[in-house]
Amino acid sequence: MTPADAIIAEVTSRFAAEEFPAGKPRVAPDPLIIAVGTIADKAVRSPLLHERLEAAGICPSGLETFLEASVLRSQVPFSLALVLSPFKREAARACDDLAPAASATTVVDTVVKTTRGTVGVNTNSYAAGAALEMLLASRHPGRVLIVGTGASARSVAVAVRRSFPGATIGIAGRTAAGAAALVTEIGIGTVAPDLREFAGDTVVNATTIGEADDTAVPGVDIVSTFAPGVRYFDLNNRMSALQQTALARGCLAMSGVLMQTVTNALRVWLLKP
Structure with missing residues (x-):
């Protein structure tokens, strides 16, 4: 096996x-x-x-x-x-x-x-949980930042709550209203208006940025969260510019293939x- x-x-x-x-x-x-x-x-x-x-x-x-x-x-x-x-x-x-x-x-x-x-x-929520558990190995994240407010972000939020019930979950999107709506509707997490201030030790890109190419500009400054030791999970399968930047800045990164x-x-x- x-x-x-x-x-x-x-x-x-x-x-x-x-x-x-x-x-x-x-x-x-x-x-x-x-x-x-x-x-x-x-x-x-x-x-x-x-x-x-x-x-x-x-x-x-x-x-x-x-x-x-x-x-x-x-x-x-x-x-x-x-x-x-x-x-x-x-x-x-x-x-x-x-x-x-x-x-x-x-x-x-x-x-x-x-x-x-x-x-x-x-x-997807079970698959995302499995990927995060693999990325984190035996570690338990303290603060998980989920970037995105669409369907994928909802699935990831439920996955994090299921796999790591003690983690603090932050939601960031193009607008604070979009992030607040997600938090209210699924009852998980808090809005993270300032990504640096939230200081996530685990960051998830649940947007389509990097899915097909690298021409789209993120609506939030995901790169500002990249630092040595940060775990970065990108739901997109291809090795995007964001994933390459995360690796260059010392993150442990995983794509969406698993x-x-x-x-x-x-x-x-x-x-x-």
């Missing part, structure tokens, strides 16, 4: 116990997978997804893409939907039922369709008989 397999096994066990204590939803043995969002085509072609499908011995009957979240409420047949930006909040309102993490965040990144209806699931690997493993677990 590889280190990644060991992490996946541990996270899956916790995910199953906490999200589906009465048993997971049953899906067809020849599942049809769809992806919904602006990068749906990229998601269904992802090697990280196909590696997990192959490892589980699952051969989907089809892989289809859609650009509108309305498909989740339609008669279009599917077994599992990969929900991507910008529809993770909208998907929560479209489901017949929500698993606990999806309910806590009002964020759905995966939808399971059964004969009884659709179940919205948040795998998080995405665990997310896909949990999705595939939902398809297994």
